[in-house]
Amino acid sequence: METQKKALPLLKAHDLHVYYGAIHAIKGITLEVYENEIVTLIGANGAGKSTTLNTIAGLLKPRQGTVALNGEIISGLGASKVVPKGLSLCPEGRRIFQQMTVRENLEMGSYTRPATEIAGSLEDVFKRFPRLKEREKQIAGTLSGGEQQMLAMARALMSKPKLMMLDEPSMGLAPILVEQIFSIIKELHQAGTTILLVEQNAQMALQVADRAYVMETGNITLQGPAEELLHNEAVQRAYLGS
Amino acid sequence: MIFLDNLINGLSLGSIYAIIALGYTMVYGIAKMLNFAHGDVIMIGAYIAFCGLQYWGLPPVIAILAAMAVCTLLGVTIEGLAYRPLRQATSLAVLITAIGMSYLLQNIALMIWGANPKSFPRTFINGASIRIGQLNISSATIWTILANIVIMVALTLFTAKTKMGKAMRCVSEDRGAAELMGINVNRTISMTFAIGSALAAIAGVLLCSSYPILQPTTGSMPGIKAFTAAVFGGIGSIPGAMIGGVLLGVIEIFGKAYISTELGDAIVFAVLIVVLLVKPTGLLGKPVREKV
Ligand SMILES: Nc1ncnc2c1ncn2[C@@H]1O[C@H](COP(=O)(O)OP(=O)(O)OP(=O)(O)O)[C@@H](O)[C@H]1O
Ligand SMILES: [Mg+2]
Numbered sequence: 001m002e003t004q005k006k007a008l009p010l011l012k013a014h015d016l017h018v019y020y021g022a023i024h025a026i027k028g029i030t031l032e033v034y035e036n037e038i039v040t041l042i043g044a045n046g047a048g049k050s051t052t053l054n055t056i057a058g059l060l061k062p063r064q065g066t067v068a069l070n071g072e073i074i075s076g077l078g079a080s081k082v083v084p085k086g087l088s089l090c091p092e093g094r095r096i097f098q099q100m101t102v103r104e105n106l107e108m109g110s111y112t113r114p115a116t117e118i119a120g121s122l123e124d125v126f127k128r129f130p131r132l133k134e135r136e137k138q139i140a141g142t143l144s145g146g147e148q149q150m151l152a153m154a155r156a157l158m159s160k161p162k163l164m165m166l167d168e169p170s171m172g173l174a175p176i177l178v179e180q181i182f183s184i185i186k187e188l189h190q191a192g193t194t195i196l197l198v199e200q201n202a203q204m205a206l207q208v209a210d211r212a213y214v215m216e217t218g219n220i221t222l223q224g225p226a227e228e229l230l231h232n233e234a235v236q237r238a239y240l241g242s
Numbered sequence: 243m244i245f246l247d248n249l250i251n252g253l254s255l256g257s258i259y260a261i262i263a264l265g266y267t268m269v270y271g272i273a274k275m276l277n278f279a280h281g282d283v284i285m286i287g288a289y290i291a292f293c294g295l296q297y298w299g300l301p302p303v304i305a306i307l308a309a310m311a312v313c314t315l316l317g318v319t320i321e322g323l324a325y326r327p328l329r330q331a332t333s334l335a336v337l338i339t340a341i342g343m344s345y346l347l348q349n350i351a352l353m354i355w356g357a358n359p360k361s362f363p364r365t366f367i368n369g370a371s372i373r374i375g376q377l378n379i380s381s382a383t384i385w386t387i388l389a390n391i392v393i394m395v396a397l398t399l400f401t402a403k404t405k406m407g408k409a410m411r412c413v414s415e416d417r418g419a420a421e422l423m424g425i426n427v428n429r430t431i432s433m434t435f436a437i438g439s440a441l442a443a444i445a446g447v448l449l450c451s452s453y454p455i456l457q458p459t460t461g462s463m464p465g466i467k468a469f470t471a472a473v474f475g476g477i478g479s480i481p482g483a484m485i486g487g488v489l490l491g492v493i494e495i496f497g498k499a500y501i502s503t504e505l506g507d508a509i510v511f512a513v514l515i516v517v518l519l520v521k522p523t524g525l526l527g528k529p530v531r532e533k534v
Contacts, residue, residue, distance in 0.1 A: 057422060058421075059418055059421060059422070078421070079418075079421035079422055079424075080421050080423075080424050080425055080426045080427070081424075083422065083423065083424035084424055088422070089422055091418070091419065091422060095416050095418070095419040095422075096419075097411070097412055097415050097416065097419065098415060099411070099415060099528075100408075100411060100412075100415075104408060107408070108408065108409075108412055108420075108423045108425075109423060111405070111409070111423045111424045111425055112423075112424035155423075156422075159423075159424065
């Protein structure tokens with residue numbers, strides 16, 4: 001850990017301020033993700049977690065502050081130019097293309113990559129999500145909630161990201177599926193993908209993560225090794241329901 | 243025989259509406275706006291083809307291609323200059339801009355070509371008509387219906403199979419998610435305007451081949467009718483534009499033939515109102531999905 005932290009972070013968001021019109025949603029947050037880490041961002045509803053991820057992904061422009069990937073400033077490029085640099089976001093609410101087939105959704109995930117590489121990636125993704133392989137030709141809108149979440153994750157993987165951001169992947173899923181989602185996150189991490197995870201399920205998120213940030217109304221109020229936060233009294237009271 | 247004549251005339255007029263309606267429906271589906279200047283792009287296309295044929299001595303096919311090229315450029319320019327800066331604005335602001343753009347195009351045409359109607363030259367499109375028994379089918383009718391079918395098939399294949407076509411479907415469903423795939427939304431919207439405007443040029447030539455009077459307001463009424471057709475078929479739906487356009491043309495011609503010549507247009511809009519009362523999303527429109 002110590003040696004890692006001295007290295008250049010894979011992702012660094014520095015002093016981000018984001019507004020929705022007059023609403024100051026993100027009030028100067030700084031966060032870092034190092035290569036091969038799982039970092040989680042937890043906080044109550046409306047704290048600004050999704051806004052943070054959307055800003056990092058380039059869907060929103062920060063009014064102040066920067067986002068750097070591998071030392072290169074990416075804020076201001078716009079989402080479509082950020083993806084090919086190795087950062088992908090599996091957004092809140094899945095946002096799969098409902099009217100397209102499962103396979104088309106996956107192909108769109110590798111939109112910025114050469115056509116010759118798509119077949120290989122599809123194979124990898126189908127190995128990880130065999131259920132999607134069975135439903136390759138099904139219209140995505142007719143998948144079950146759990147399958148839609150798998151598809152959203154698989155689609156985000158199709159761009160071969162170095163850093164994958166997941167916004168509440170367990171939302172609305174039965175406990176058994178939540179377990180499954182988390183074990184997939186662990187597998188992805190073992191396969192070498194760095195992960196920035198936003199979760200309502202703080203307990204599970206802190207268990208898989210290396211480090212964590214706690215957000216409250218647009219600010220980061222606590223940060224540290226996940227293990228430590230898991231046993232932090234304030235965190236337990238606010239997010240772990242004990 | 244009169245019935246069949248009317249039917250064929252209706253199919254022909256409807257095919258023109260359908261080609262125009264495709265422009266409205268694609269732009270609505272992808273950019274989520276009503277481009278009321280679309281009808282006037284048709285008029286500009288017809289004028290360019292007219293100039294090509296009348297003044298520059300171009301062969302008809304080249305004149306049509308020139309009209310398509312100019313309209314493509316025009317559509318992309320209109321989008322880039324007038325609509326793109328309003329991407330985050332209210333839909334009312336966009337609508338008013340589109341109406342203003344429509345008047346601007348009409349007035350530019352008035353300045354360049356004057357108010358006097360021009361008579362559109364005859365081309366291969368107005369060739370010899372075909373006789374089948376008692377039935378007399380004009381060459382323009384055949385070309386129009388043929389063009390409609392070819393365009394329909396080509397667009398369906400384009401959106402189903404090509405990378406750009408799929409990107410358009412993504413932008414149409416969820417602009418933000420499309421961006422997260424790496425799709426350049428602005429470029430995709432530009433492309434949509436390019437295709438819609440090129441089709442408008444074809445519609446302009448076909449329209450003026452059947453009704454050869456060309457003036458700056460030539461595009462207005464067909465534009466409004468085609469917009470009606472797009473809503474009728476389900477705005478945003480490509481096959482809907484096709485069906486809506488053809489049905490509208492047939493209803494208009496039959497209404498004029500059997501009910502009242504004066505009320506022909508009113509009948510068209512009355513049918514639209516009835517359809518929208520029964521099925522608010524149009525014939526093939528998808529119900530708006532509730533966000534959960
Ligand atoms: N499009 C928007 N327009 C205006 N305000 C917004 C918009 N999106 C979010 N906000 C506001 O910004 C703040 C942060 O919202 P955000 O969605 O980032 O929270 P979150 O931490 O992801 O919450 P949740 O856990 O419920 O997903 C909230 O107060 C929200 O009301
Ligand atoms: Mg959120």
